[in-house]
Amino acid sequence: MLTDLKPQAADKILMLIEEYKADTRQGKIDLGVGVYRNPEGVTPVMRAVKTAEQRIWEAQTTKAYTGLAGEPEFRNAMAQMVLGEVPSDRLASLATVGGTGAVRQALELARLANPGVTVHVSDPTWPNHLSIMKFMGLPFVEYRYFDNDSRGVAFEAMKEDIARAGKGDVVLLHGCCHNPTGANLTAEQWEEVAAILEKSGAVPLIDLAYQGFGDGLDADAAATRLLATRLPEVLIAASCSKNFGIYRERTGILMALAENNSARDLSQGSLAFLNRQTYSFPPDHGARIVSTILTDEGLRADWASELEDVRNGMLALREQLASELRDLSGSDRFDFIARHRGMFSRLGATPEQVSKLKTDAAIYMVGDSRLNIAGLNRDTVPVLARAIIDAGI
Structure with missing residues (x-):
């Protein structure tokens, strides 16, 4: 029976992750995977989550x-x-x-x-x-x-x-x-x-x-x-x-x-x-x-505060990237990045331009030109901006 199974198409984002891992170049940038990362490139455990888990561990009496x-x-x-x-x-x-x-x-x-x-x-x-x-x-x-x-x-x-x-x-x-x-x-x-x-x-x-x-x-x-x-x-x-x-x-x-x-x-x-x-x-x-x-009023307030820091950090990266691209291109055609919200923006680049970013600059994003803003930090934003201009986007 199992020999009759048909091969399934691989997930493109998971394939991109593996390709990124195999890339040995220094300074490579992963803008493909859809998870939040802090400026150090880590997906952190939030403070309130740690406290809540501790309380659950201490109080829980069953796993029914x-x-x-x-x-x-x-x-x-x-x-x-x-x-x-x-x-x-x-x-x-x-x-x-x-x-x-x-x-x-x-x-x-x-x-x-x-x-x-x-x-x-x-x-x-x-x-x-x-x-x-x-x-x-x-x-x-x-x-x-x-x-x-x-x-x-x-x-x-x-x-x-x-x-x-x-x-x-x-x-x-x-x-x-x-x-x-x-x-x-x-x-x-x-x-x-x-x-x-x-x-x-x-x-x-x-x-x-x-x-x-x-x-x-x-x-x-x-x-x-x-x-x-x-x-x-x-x-x-x-x-x-x-x-x-x-x-x-x-x-x-x-x-x-x-x-x-x-x-x-x-x-x-x-x-x-x-x-x-x-x-x-x-x-x-x-x-x-x-x-x-x-x-819990205290935990909720701490969680909401940390979430605001996450949100504002992504907005700051958007503003920085739009500003860098405005300076490099001499136009406002990338200002949409600052108007978009959440982790993602679609650049509107062709698959060939996305491939050029990967080949020439070790910058990985999904083939439809979706980039994860949370994969950036203040130091990598100028690198991405220059690569976008060099790729002709």
């Missing part, structure tokens, strides 16, 4: 299973962080294996509710969105999102495309810090998106992987909160990997906002069913870290 949907304390704390005012009469939720698990369970829930569902997804989007849907056999269509000339959102084209989504279809949206482009909708544009979805009856699935990395915890949740208020049904897949820095703990949550109590109860039962069919009980350690932090 948690509930199928995860511990209520975690789910309630996350709902408050994401939604602000929690509509408990409408909210069903599920602890998941990371944000990726939340996206997968959201798509499974949508298919349970509507076997004929079509998913509308931005062009471009996080590659794993497409990979998951292809593996599931879910029909999907892409809507135009990124304007490669301005490096901003092609909003008129986006509106035209998402208006084609039918009732019961899913429109997959990035709540903030769009991956891979870094280009985000304005508050006014989100209002227009809400109006389109209200009219069509399509259900938004919001992937909220970077809350706190863009304009702040509440600002980054504003679009999600708007849609949750305006629309009868909303799916939200949130990750704790980035803003809590607990990547390897695989901690996420899926929230389903239903139209009424009855639909909420149906959704909650279906969510628990989906967990049972996939990995049964969800992992708890990362979820317990998060709930310990969010329910």
